[in-house]
Amino acid sequence: MHFCRMKRIVVFTGAGVSAESGIKTFRDSGGLWEEHRIEDVATPEAWRRNPGLVLEFYNQRRKQVLSAMPNAAHLALKQLEEKFEVQIITQNIDDLHERAGSSKVLHLHGEIRKARSSIDPGLVYDIEGESLLTGDCCALGSQLRPHIVWFGESVPAMEEAILMTSEADVFIAIGTSLEVYPAASLLLYAPEQAMKVLIDPRASRDKAGKEFTIIAKTAGEGVPELVHKLLNNYV
Ligand code: APR
DSSP states (O other): OOOOOOOEEEEEEOTHHHHTTTOOOSSSTTOGGGGSOHHHHSSHHHHHHOHHHHHHHHHHHHHHHHTOOOOHHHHHHHHGGGTSEEEEEESOOSOHHHHHTOSOEEESSEEEEEEEESSOTTOEEEOTTOOOOTTOBOTTSOBEEEEEOOTTSOOTTHHHHHHHHHTOSEEEEESOOSOSTTGGGGGGGSOTTSEEEEEOTTOOHHHHOTTSEEEOSOHHHHHHHHHHHHHHHOO
16 A cells, blocks of 8 residues: 655744734844844843843733734644644744644744743743743742743754754745844755745845745735645645
8 A cells, every 4th residue: 555644844934924913023124123132132141131121021022922813824834734744943932823723833942931940941831921020930949031042042943943844845934034043044954855935025035045936925925825725736
């Protein structure tokens, strides 16, 4: 009996997939960082220098995420699961992929709804939408920190992400400037023979590579169109 396994689709998303949910991207004009410099709120030095400011910065982002809703792109990616084995690998710290119903989501840069011990990275707590305050401690008595990968910190999930990408039949990148490493290097691990697509209104050919099909549209428009095509005539 010929067993044809479900085709594997790896979807690599960045801030652009959540832009139409009202969550600002980082590098678009008026991006998130404008009222704060990255080095003041998203680095280990910032945490040592002024933990209260860092906690407040992520409390604001957590409130914004909670008030956002998944958009047509997130929902279309869930539909892909009808016919494909779908693995989302996201640079985003929001939970919109999960809330849209995607069942396999790997966060490369952490998750806004989680906090962790600042002495034992294995101690992670789901804090839902709560604010994280000075004095909130882990079971070992250390100050809880956002469960976020800050600039200059390693990306623990990168190895797993590379393995998943290396087994993809289809690799779709959505809404990422491909400027932050090592995340952006993921594109290099998609197999030669895999179908490769980049969806981004300002997609840069030079960053994606010539083997990528570029769909220069927003996620809300381009993702449902691509999903429809894949569900209806990809074999
Ligand atoms: N639909 C699709 N793409 C969009 C949309 C949209 N509606 N609006 C903007 N974009 C694209 C932009 O053209 C840009 O290429 O989304 C991308 C956003 O790029 P960045 O702001 O750099 O976000 P991202 O690539 O996810 O940043 C990577 O950098 O700031 C750090 O850790 C943070 O995970 C983040 C990482």
